[in-house]
Amino acid sequence: RVDGGTRVFSLTADEGQMEFTPGMTTPTWGFNGDYLGPTLRARRGEKVAVEVTNKLPETTTVHWHGMHLPVAMDGGPHQPIEPDAQWRASWRVDQPAATLWYHPHPHGDTEEHVLRGLSGMFIVDDENTGTYGLPAQYGVDDIPLVVQDKKFTAGGEFQLDAQGNEVGLLGNVILTNGAWGSVLDVTTELVRLRILNGSSARTYDFAFDDGREFSLVGTDGGLLEAPHSTDHVRLSPGERAEIVVGLEPGSETMLRSLPPDLGNVALPSAYGGTDEFDVLLLRAADALQPSASLADRFAPVERFAERDADYERTFEVQNREINGLRMDMNRIDEVMQIDSTELWTVTNRDLFPHNWHVHDVQFQVLDIDGTPPPAELLGWKDTIYLEPRRQYRIMMRFEDYVDDDKPYMIHCHLLLHEDEGLMSQFVVS
Ligand code: C2O
Ligand code: CU
Structure with missing residues (x-):
């Protein structure tokens, strides 16, 4: 309306x-x-x-x-x-x-x-929607996918408790857009999938069962500068990926989650590192509508450089704490200056997974343990997976919405961790 x-x-x-x-x-x-x-x-x-x-x-x-x-x-x-x-x-x-x-x-x-x-x-x-050959007919060739793992009790209720797993609840069933065994009837040569990891604890590695390549075109905060051709994409809770995949008439392919590389975790199987699931069956019609071909380049994404930083901050994530503190609704942990660019060093000190989500802004990954980020982390992000014992440097800019009293949140998007206090509060001043 x-x-x-x-x-x-x-x-x-x-x-x-x-x-x-x-x-x-x-x-x-x-x-x-x-x-x-x-x-x-x-x-x-x-x-x-x-x-x-x-x-x-x-x-x-x-x-x-x-x-x-x-x-x-x-x-x-x-x-x-x-x-x-x-x-x-x-x-x-x-x-x-x-x-x-x-x-x-x-x-x-x-x-x-x-x-x-x-x-x-x-x-x-925005003004680029519907350009660059990106499929843009919602529900036809532009498909939202909310991917969640679930566990049901014997009585058919959702299991709501993590049952002692330190990363949170890991389900044994995948619901895609709320349905078990989801199927997409494909009617066009190219399909764009907007994949959301809407799970509370599970990290996925999305890929097709036949190993086909697809184009990663966007991440959390928007389109990449250019499509990135790959055969898999890892998403931790809260992250999104937009991919474009092509099908032959009359063919099928299964979008799956393969065992994700969780990095240097103590026991991958305890955190879903060995699990595989079917996510969505794509079933192409015998005759497909032609799709425009995908552009080689999208709009430029201006990159932050280290020298742009006005302020630097360090965040150590360990157990349920950020810099040794748990969330306190009445404590402001950080004050960002309006019209400033920040460089944060974020380290996961644990041997199990965490991730990192910042409200209000989209950030860029400058480097990971000193190495430039892979293609899938070159665009705008609001959430990133934190591999154990690794150091992520990220940059962002605060340029609107001053409020000295009310805070935005920074937290781990593994929801059990968030609930248990792995969260801190910042204001923009
Ligand atoms: Cu998706 Cu603070 O959350
Ligand atoms: Cu965490």
Whole structure:
């Protein structure tokens, strides 16, 4: 609905139920339905408002992951929505086209609320949308994929507890867009998949069962500078990848998750490092609509250089702490100066996985243990996997939305870790 120049969305979080397998009923939570939520979509420059109504029995929040917006609209732990209350978030979309998402962020309960089914995509368009030969017909050749692992109890409920695993809950079933054994009927020569790892703890390595190459065209914060041809892409919780893949008429290929390289972890099998799953069967029609060919180059992405840094900070991640501290809602950990560029050194001191998510901004990876980042980490990112015992230098710029009181969050997006306090708060001053 467009209202006086503002694009208005309504989301109602409510309880529901689903039959993920015939005969088994699972209690769920969802937005505007039983499970997950609608894809929201807006264009750069547009004013948007989202009216969120909470019909759940618990307080929740809705956070716009990857969105650049004023902190009061961020939907983090400081913007609770009580049962039966409504919260209106409004801002002007001001960032490049990207695949973002939304999910709850109530402090201490995020993993449970996400596992019950509260998540959706938020697609940002800009002047480049529909160009470069990128497939752009939503639901036809431009397909959102919310990938989540689940575990069901004997009674058919979602397992909500990590059962002692230090990375969080690892499921044994994959739901793709809320369905078990998802199939996509392909009608065009090229298909663009916007893949979101919407899981709470699992890292995937997405690839096709026949080893075919595809083009990685975008990451968390937007398009890469050029398509990168590869046969796999690793995504940790919260990360997104946009890929373009071609199919022959009448053929099939299975998008799978292969055993991910988790880096130097103590025991890969304990963290999903040996697991494999089917994610989505792509089944091509006998006659396919021709697709434009993909451009060799997209818009240039200006890279930060080390000398651009106005301030430097160091973050050590260990157990559930950042620099030796757990999250305290009443403590501001860092103050960023407006109109400044920052260089952060982030190190995972543990022998198990973490990742690193920053609210409000998109960042770039400068280097990893002193080595330039691989192609899949050359674009804008808001979340990166932290391999054990490695040092990541990232850069970002703060140029809007001063608020000395209300903080944005930095945290591990393994949701158990986030809930247990691996999170800190910063203001832009
Ligand atoms: Cu996707 Cu602070 O979260
Ligand atoms: Cu972590």
